[in-house]
Structures are given as structure tokens and as C-alpha cells.
Amino acid sequence: MEGSGGTYNSRTAEEVFRDFRGRRAGMIKALTTEVDKFYQLCDPEKENLCLYGLPNETWEVNLPAEEVPPELPEPALGINFARDGMDEKDWLSLVAVHSDAWLLAVAFYFGARFGFDKEARRRLFNMINNLPTIYEVVTGTAKKQSKEKTPNSSTKSNKSSSKMSRQAESKPSKMPAPKEEGSGEEDEEEEDEEHGNTLCGACGDNYANDEFWICCDVCERWFHGRCVRITPARAEHIKQYKCPACSNKRARA
Numbered sequence: 001m002e003g004s005g006g007t008y009n010s011r012t013a014e015e016v017f018r019d020f021r022g023r024r025a026g027m028i029k030a031l032t033t034e035v036d037k038f039y040q041l042c043d044p045e046k047e048n049l050c051l052y053g054l055p056n057e058t059w060e061v062n063l064p065a066e067e068v069p070p071e072l073p074e075p076a077l078g079i080n081f082a083r084d085g086m087d088e089k090d091w092l093s094l095v096a097v098h099s100d101a102w103l104l105a106v107a108f109y110f111g112a113r114f115g116f117d118k119e120a121r122r123r124l125f126n127m128i129n130n131l132p133t134i135y136e137v138v139t140g141t142a143k144k145q146s147k148e149k150t151p152n153s154s155t156k157s158n159k160s161s162s163k164m165s166r167q168a169e170s171k172p173s174k175m176p177a178p179k180e181e182g183s184g185e186e187d188e189e190e191e192d193e194e195h196g197n198t199l200c201g202a203c204g205d206n207y208a209n210d211e212f213w214i215c216c217d218v219c220e221r222w223f224h225g226r227c228v229r230i231t232p233a234r235a236e237h238i239k240q241y242k243c244p245a246c247s248n249k250r251a252r253a
Contacts (some may be wrong), residue, residue: 023053036248042080073105202227216243
């Protein structure tokens with residue numbers, strides 16, 4: 001499934017969800033890791049602009065579709081007009097809320113177009129509902145919720161994970177204490193459960209054991225290395241990591 005004017009071959013709830021997830025990932029990039037570019041494109045002097053998420057995990061700011069009625073539901077119109085009249089965080093949060101509404105509209109438009117029955121609609125909604133909303137990712141609500149789910153885990157213990165590692169702050173490494181017999185598997189399961197509630201600040205997906213993550217030293221959000229283009233080798237030489245959003249905020253200030 002593509003954007004306006006595309007060919008629609010999808011027929012299952014799972015395929016519509018993949019389309020939803022791709023569009024969502026693109027819009028999250030616009031409002032987080034690529035927010036500086038998004039901010040510049042939303043010039044209030046231009047005509048009514050919309051933020052579109054595309055199935056290939058990219059985004060674009062463009063004029064609304066000319067045809068009436070449009071091929072797909074249209075996102076919120078004129079997001080650029082409010083840019084300079086609001087606090088930046090409030091403006092991004094507002095765009096995020098409207099983006100969530102648009103994504104749901106597109107997903108269930110496809111559901112109606114493809115004749116989904118009650119069970120297919122339920123599956124589609126459940127898959128969508130298992131992901132945090134764009135608003136939750138942008139405002140950090142998703143991160144707070146994940147912390148509430150693991151009240152016994154501390155930020156420092158999470159940051160010491162080998163897979164989700166930012167660089168040590170010039171502290172000497174300590175040899176791990178010997179584990180009691182039979183406790184190893186339980187500890188690993190507990191650590192996986194704690195990390196599984198952590199969400200990437202760029203794409204909003206959950207932590208996975210086989211992926212490299214890095215934490216921003218400013219906002220303390222975690223990111224997939226691939227989402228912010230940081231490799232484990234490059235991370236070895238970073239003393240204090242700042243995510244793209246935090247770096248862009250400092251540049252504008």
C-alpha cells in the first residue's frame with residue numbers, strides 16, 4: 001500500500017498493520033530525530049501544510065491532496081501556521097496528537113475498503129494498541145509508563161546492560177560477584193523483562209536482545225543504534241552522547 005494514487009494489494013489485518021507501522025515510524029522520525037528539518041519545513045509563511053507518514057518509514061511535509069474526496073483520509077491541515085505562536089514542545093505535541101488520529105483513520109479506511117470482518121478489525125486494533133502512540137513517544141509518556149511497569153529496576157542498572165550500553169563515565173569496572181547456583185537464568189529473565197519495557201525514542205519499538213542501543217546523556221531516552229546511525233565501534237569513542245533532537249535544540253538556542 002502506498003500513499004495517494006497508489007495500488008492497494010493488501011488484504012489482511014497484518015498487512016494493514018505493517019503499513020500503519022511504517023507510516024508511524026516515519027512520523028516519529030519527523031517529530032524526534034529529524035525534528036530540526038521538520039521545523040524548518042513548516043514555515044508559517046507557506047500555504048496550508050500537512051505532515052504525511054509513508055509506508056517505507058519516511059515522512060514528508062506537503063500541501064494537501066487536490067482531489068475531492070481524496071484517495072486517503074487527509075492529515076491535519078495547516079500545522080505550519082501554529083509553529084511560531086506556540087511553545088515548541090506544545091506545538092510538536094499537538095502535531096503528534098493529530099498524527100495519531102490520522103494514522104488510525106488511514107488504517108481503518110483500509111479495513112473498510114478491504115471488507116474486514118469483526119475479527120479482522122479486532123486483530124488490527126489490538127496490534128495498533130500494543131504500540132505507544134506518537135504523542136506518548138514525543139512527550140516521553142511512553143518512557144514513564146515503561147518505568148512504572150518496572151518499579152524495582154533503576155536507571156543505572158539498565159544502563160549497565162551490554163546490549164544497551166552507553167559509554168562508562170570514567171568509572172573503574174568491577175568484577176561481577178559470583179552468582180549462586182540456579183539463579184543465573186532467573187536474573188537473565190528479569191533483566192530481559194526490564195529492558196523489554198524500554199522504548200526507542202526514535203521509532204517507538206521495544207528493546208530486543210540482539211540489537212545495540214545507546215542512551216542520550218541529556219534527555220536520557222534510549223535509541224536503537226541504527227535509528228540514530230551510531231555503531232558500537234563509534235560509541236566507544238563518544239564520552240557524552242546527545243541524540244539528534246537534543247543536539248538540534250542546542251543549535252537553535
